[in-house]
Amino acid sequence: MNSTSQELYFAMLRIRMVEEKIAELYSEQEMRCPVHLSIGQEAVAVGVCDHLEREDIIMSAHRAHAHYLAKGGDLKSMLAELYGKETGCAMGKGGSMHLVDLNSGFFAAVPIVGSTIPIAVGVAWAFKLKKSSNIVTVFLGDGATEAGVFFESLDFASLKNVPILFVCENNLYSVYSQLDVRQAPGRKLSALAESHGIKSFTGDGNNIDQVSELSKEAIEYIKSNNAPAFMELDTFRWLEHCGPNGDDDLGYRKKGELDYWITRDPISSYKARMIKTHQLTDQQIIKKTEVISTEIDEAFKFAKESPFPDQSVLNQHIYKD
């Protein structure tokens, strides 16, 4: 682990606070793009990224904010992108679903489920061909494990011993469809990776200590064995699939399921443990929360006040000379 327990806690809290602010301000109708919020799933992003080097690459999918921020992606650029501004990480051409921050090793996220998986394998394979010691991590959901490219990627990663960490956030639902109407019940997702000869790790994605420990082990395995690894981490999305609101009233999830997962909130449960073991005080939390809050307010102010891109940008970046 590179960060202290306190740092991990505040990293999760910061992501939570950013997304809560997005949810709060979304109704202003100024962030005019689909947003898929990670609230409830922050421990996976923070716990995994804590073990990555700056030069290590990560890729993600539609629910990418937490991964982007955990890897060190610039907050102002991200929010400006959601507001469609020139100062956004993709000049407003990408929106929430196409974040990018090359300086921090966040290569890309795309909303076509599963599509970044083979691209990430290709980036990682290039590291191997170049004899670089860096690795690539690709975050995917349980839904992506049903896509053909997932299997094609596992096969190739295993065939060529590609240094890639597949991190599957199993939040049990693909939009409104639960896992057991999509996949044979009783079979772990990790078994799919194991059947391709890929070392797998499973754990509680809402327990950052466990995520951190497993990530460390998986990354050490990748580096010492020159082979890919797969992690399946159980977690849960609190809000609607896409948008700033809850949607439990729709009745697609079992009654009480969300409440159960809220009791397993990765952030408040960690906070309680930290306070109980005297690693953190209420005073420290209040102080740091203020600092984060100020940072977020400034970033939103920056995004709102930034100009929209010039019309000439519409026809830029179609082809590279």
Place this chain on the structure above:
Amino acid sequence: MRELNYANAIKEATDFCLEVDQSVLVIGLGVPDPKGIFGTTTGLQDKYGADRVMDMPIAENGMTGIVIGTSLNGYRPILTHQRVEFALLSIEQIVDQAAKWFYMNAGQQNVPIVIRLIIGRGWGQGAQHSQSLESWFAHIPGLKVVMPSNAYDAKGLLISSVEDNNPVIFIEHRWLHNTIDYVPVDGYRIPIGQAKVVREGKDVTIIAHSYMVLESIRCAEVLASQGISVEVVDLRSIRPLDTETILHSVSKTLRVVVADNGWVKFGVSAEIISVITEIIFDKLLSAPVRIGMNDSPSPSTRALTNNFYPRADNIAKIISEMMGKDLDMSVLFPKSSIPLDVPDPSFTGPF
């Protein structure tokens, strides 16, 4: 200059790129096998090693994503499929990812990849080995689509494609692989997006690409004997489309036939005729005409495919009518002793 066939010109271009740029990779099902993609890749693995020239799993979509990934991390891969239809499995990666990547990240990361696709006709290819789907790819901003009609262009355009900083769909016609042309030994480049007048004429322009250029030239040669002077424009690239050369030629002849390599509906010929009529409609002496594959899937039997694929005599008939002549095609194009389902007598299958 030395003569070389199209397949070997492709191989020489690939060899050149592998030699001069360590970041070039060649990946495709069958690349290192004894047949080496119709002879276009034979011997390259021995020369450059299995880390740079390699076979692949039958996983077209995944492999396309993987080569995109390598291109984001310093490589210039060439991915090959033995028929265009296999690339349909990778349409998502080609259209959503490769084509848009540079735009989506506002110019921070580009995707320099080449996807070599082979199209065919005749010899009972049937519905899934005979399509010419260049208009699918050409429809997408962000892709380039290159379709050389001869060995000289094939070598120069493939080198340009590999050195291009964008995803390039490079389409070869199986019936061109054995055609011979003068091809320089050294590497050279032909700019992507430049059409070429391959035969000058003054009465009518035929615009064609890939294999249909050969049929167009045959047509032009025969019609010359009847006093009709036909200009033939070889597009060489479908996207970017060289509208300047097209308009220059048609502005001169004022009559145009577009000999499409695929189906005409919503196709390359539809686009070209749109461009012409939008810009020089009032100058034209007759309505533009397009010709292409019959508007059906391709059957396998030669009994039916004789009326499926367009040939020189079909183009000549259109031009004859356009010029107000009543030429007898059965006289101008006497029934050949060579069956119509092979490019030349040396072709004995199997694919």
